[in-house]
Amino acid sequence: MGDHQTDQQAVKVYKALGEPTRLKIALLLSKESDLCFTAIGEKLESVAGSTLSHHLKQLTDSGLIDSRKSGSYIHYNVNREVAEKFAPYLMA
Amino acid sequence: MGDHQTDQQAVKVYKALGEPTRLKIALLLSKESDLCFTAIGEKLESVAGSTLSHHLKQLTDSGLIDSRKSGSYIHYNVNREVAEKFAPYLMA
DNA sequence: TCCTCAGTTCTAGAACTATAGAAATGTTGG
DNA sequence: CCAACATTTCTATAGTTCTAGAACTGAGGA
Numbered sequence: 001m002g003d004h005q006t007d008q009q010a011v012k013v014y015k016a017l018g019e020p021t022r023l024k025i026a027l028l029l030s031k032e033s034d035l036c037f038t039a040i041g042e043k044l045e046s047v048a049g050s051t052l053s054h055h056l057k058q059l060t061d062s063g064l065i066d067s068r069k070s071g072s073y074i075h076y077n078v079n080r081e082v083a084e085k086f087a088p089y090l091m092a
Numbered sequence: 093m094g095d096h097q098t099d100q101q102a103v104k105v106y107k108a109l110g111e112p113t114r115l116k117i118a119l120l121l122s123k124e125s126d127l128c129f130t131a132i133g134e135k136l137e138s139v140a141g142s143t144l145s146h147h148l149k150q151l152t153d154s155g156l157i158d159s160r161k162s163g164s165y166i167h168y169n170v171n172r173e174v175a176e177k178f179a180p181y182l183m184a
Numbered sequence: 185t186c187c188t189c190a191g192t193t194c195t196a197g198a199a200c201t202a203t204a205g206a207a208a209t210g211t212t213g214g
Numbered sequence: 215c216c217a218a219c220a221t222t223t224c225t226a227t228a229g230t231t232c233t234a235g236a237a238c239t240g241a242g243g244a
Contacts, residue, residue: 010115011109014115018109036190036191047233048235050233050235051232051233052191071242073191128220139203140205145221165211
């Protein structure tokens with residue numbers, strides 16, 4: 001068993017990926033870098049902004065997705081290190 | 093994006109692992125093969141049999157854990173192929 | 185400054201999940 | 215067959231999560 005801290009992150013990452021919309025977001029970001037909030041929203045059909053925000057929060061809180069603010073946009077990316085460690089399936 | 097079928101299994105596997113008790117079970121089984129229901133229950137402190145059964149069902153339904161009946165016991169094992177594909181972290 | 189656009193937070197309801205006790209099922213040993 | 219044990223199913227409940235609308239914050243452009 002890895003250390004407790006790491007296992008806790010594993011739970012967060014897996015919980016984040018264990019929901020269809022969030023897995024889709026993670027897969028989108030693994031194919032295309034630097035998408036911003038609105039761009040992600042457009043690729044998912046019919047998801048309210050508030051819902052998308054909620055999903056992105058879980059993904060970023062887990063450490064799997066990084067966000068970077070640029071002007072009035074926020075760009076999202078898969079954190080490769082975390083993905084390789086817990087879910088390299090995303091990068092396949 | 094992988095095919096839809098595979099992504100659906102990914103969601104199931106990750107959902108199964110995104111809960112502390114179930115991650116613990118998966119990690120236990122990755123270290124020690126062929127544990128049976130009761131043996132797993134003993135390694136987790138204070139989990140009712142009915143609850144354990146429920147967790148094991150999700151793990152086996154996802155394909156991540158295999159079960160094999162032998163006499164009146166059921167032995168559980170990590171399915172290495174599925175683990176390598178979605179969560180090699182388990183085998184690390 | 186004012187308006188607009190990007191994204192978040194608040195609120196709330198419907199759906200889902202974790203948990204366990206009790207009852208049921210199935211298997212083995214006596 | 216009966217008793218004991220392994221595991222599941224049923225039922226109920228407390229807590230969590232998904233979802234979206236409405237209201238909010240903050241940045242940039244006219």
